[in-house]
Amino acid sequence: MIPETTLDQTAAWKTLANHADDIRHQHMRDWFAQDPDRAGKFTLDACGITLDFSKNLINDEVMTALFDLAKQESVEAKRDAMFDGAIVNHTEQRAVLHTALRNFSGAPVKVDGKDVMPDIRQTQAKMRQFSEAFHNKELKGYTGKIITQVVAIGIGGSFLGPKIMSEALKPCWIKDVDVHFVANVDGCHLHDVLSELDHEETLIIMSSKSFSTQETLRNTLTAKEWFFTQGGEQKDIAKHFIAISSNVKAATEFGIDEKNIFPMWDWVGGRYSLWSAIGLPIALRIGFDNYEAMLKGAYEMDCHFKTAPLNQNLPVIMALLGIWYVNFHHAQSHVLLPYYHYLRGFPAYVQQLDMESNGKRVAGDDTVVGYATGPVIWGSEGTNGQHSFHQLIHQGNVLIPADFMLPLNVPNQHAEHHAMLASNCFGQTQALMQGKTFQACFDDLASQGLDDKTRTALATHKTMPGNKPSNTLLFEQLDPQTLGALVALYEHKVFVQGAIWGVNSFDQWGVELGKVLGNQVLDKIENTEATLDFDSSTNQLISRFRAANPTK
Incomplete structure (x- = not known):
């Protein structure tokens, strides 16, 4: 049996519990x-x-x-x-250094004895160069048309950060640029986005540290299929697809030019990754100078938090x-x-x-x-x-x-x-x-010609305790x-x-379990000859899905 923590038995915890009992009888x-x-x-x-x-x-x-x-x-x-x-992420034996991505102090930041700041600065310079080429209309597709449309494919932090920060900074959007964000593996979303675009003017950004995230990879493969059906060929991928990933081998095998692969590091968690090259779609939407201003604002808060x-x-x-x-x-x-x-x-x-x-x-x-x-x-x-x-x-x-x-x-x-x-x-x-007291509600009803019983009942419903x-x-x-x-x-x-x-805020084993089980179920759905050996509910659901979607 795993023992329980003792935090709630400490002096500070017990003092707060006593204060909470006292506060419940007071009003703001x-x-x-x-x-x-x-x-x-x-x-x-x-x-x-x-x-x-x-x-x-x-x-x-x-x-x-x-x-x-x-x-x-x-x-x-x-x-x-x-x-x-x-190493504060002890279950994965990793440092946690999203703060290094917005470090403007000039001081080194070391992981395993190596200063990571040169790699960060190099990546940011590459992001700036790419963003400026895009905004200067220097990026062209395989037919010579200027790239004006961006489809950013990711999920979790690789999607939420870029999408929500871009929305929040809509007043900074650069004209004649459209950035579309896709995460959901539901094909309806990607279909709706791609159906409105000209593949000759479209750039696909695939954001996946491993280049194997199930939903992101499937959406990227579908985008690749769309690109081919529209007239593109494998040799043209290099001008229309880029990757943000640590798996350079998988990205190059996909057809992405190595110079269009932006790195990721193990010490950046997905939900903190907008400060890394994952933030490239933000820079394309609002300009790199504005993106860098975001980094500086975060750095200022880092300094405040530290000091x-x-x-x-x-x-x-x-x-x-x-x-x-x-x-x-x-x-x-x-x-x-x-x-x-x-x-x-x-x-x-x-x-x-x-x-x-x-x-x-x-x-x-x-x-x-x-x-x-x-x-x-x-x-x-x-x-x-x-x-x-x-x-x-x-x-x-x-x-x-x-x-x-x-x-x-x-x-x-x-x-x-x-x-x-x-x-x-x-x-x-x-x-x-x-809030609003019962007496105040009761008094407010005085001019409505109600008897006391009705006023009392109605005032009871109108009373709000406040103290929220x-x-x-x-x-x-x-x-x-x-x-x-x-x-x-x-x-x-x-x-x-x-x-x-006392918890590790930087791992996510619950999320990882969902990924593993999702892949196992997908294999059983696609392999219709496979024996269903899950629980009876999951087996039943898979059987119904198979029946509704027979193999063609």
């Missing part, structure tokens, strides 16, 4: 009434981002206890080990607040609410980042974790959610902490629209915190540098939580 609206400076005391600025965390179920004692927990679990030492290239004291450190504070709710208030989910249309995909990005990183049940010392190690991350753009799922946040019995995000200025700003957007954002955080926590993140505008800082903020938040929970 009373704290704001008693302390006019509460907002100022619980607001911090860094890297172009303002974090107002005053609308949380916290006081000075709670924050002190949370910082004590971080110190007890050696968060600062674990952080330094990651930045220094130590700011715990009590002034944005990623640390956001991480500790998350632990406070997950482990001491039984929150099972956390909602992200960007009040900016172009940032609408950000919750999906953080969903993978957070849930793939910390959705673990075994700690670094090989003990079973006996407490929750991560919430369900979800969300949608404001103000749409206010007319649907906000109802549950306001009046449901389940505690759902929220992160609200708003740029103070937006491109092509329409004053009335933007003021309404801001008022909704701020009004929602106020309503979640303040939220963070508000403001930024002057969501330019590339600020977006880079925002992404790095959430990366480091996830790291801190994993460091405290």
Whole structure:
């Protein structure tokens, strides 16, 4: 029997549990009434981002206890080990150095004694050269037509990062360029994309570290078949396909010119890979200078995370607040609410980042974790959610902490629209915190001519308890540098939580199991003579699929 971790038996943990019991009998609206400076005391600025965390179920004692927990679990030492290239991904014996990809300090970063910065700089120079050739219309297909269309094929971090960051920076898009992102192995998506394109003007980017990811490889092979049916030949692949992969042999055998293969490294996890050559589609969409500004914004957040004291450190504070709710208030989910249309995909990005990183049940010392190690991350753009799922946040019995995000200025700003957007954002955080008492609801009904019984019943339904926590993140505008800082903020938040929970935030064995089983099932589906030896449910499902799709 695997032993359980003892984190929840430590002094810092027990202190927080006691504070949680006390806090349940208090209300945020009373704290704001008693302390006019509460907002100022619980607001911090860094890297172009303002974090107002005053609308949380916290006081000075709670924050002190949370910082004590971080110190007890050696968060600062674990952080330094990651930045220094130590083997922090112990199950795969790998360093974790996505931060090196945005290292502008000039200092070396070593893995196994070798400085990786020269390789990183060389790859970034290659990305810049390729991007500039593309934007200068120097890239031409096999018939001499200029390449103007890009299809980026990947999955997971190789898809989400480039797609969502490109969407978020739509005001920076370069004209006369289209970048299409495909991940789903459902052939409908790829068909819809390719059917609108001229193969003579199209570039296919295949992003797969191994060059063997099932969905990515299948989609790339289908794109290759499409290219041939349109008139291209094997010798023409070199002008229309590039790869971002560490498997140079497989890519060249596919027909990709070796000069069009961009490297990947084992010390970059998929969900952190947008900072590597996986980010090439972003550079093609917004220009390399803007992509580099993203890297610089992330570097600024790295510096803040490394140097700011715990009590002034944005990623640390956001991480500790998350632990406070997950482990001491039984929150099972956390909602992200960007009040900016172009940032609408950000919750999906953080969903993978957070849930793939910390959705673990075994700690670094090989003990079973006996407490929750991560919430369900979800969300949608404001103000749409206010007319649907906000109802549950306001009046449901389940505690759902929220992160609200708003740029103070937006491109092509329409004053009335933007003021309404801001008022909704701020009004929602106020309503979640303040709620509305039964007495206030009862008094509001006085003028409607209702008897007391009816007023009482209706006021009961209208009452909102409030005391629902939220963070508000403001930024002057969501330019590339600020977006880079925002992404790095959430990366480091996830790291801190994993460091405290004691889990390895950088492996993903659950994802790997799904890949293995998927390949086994695929073999049985395609090989119709094979004996079905799975469980009865899986066997039945495969049989029905075979019957509906007979071999031709």
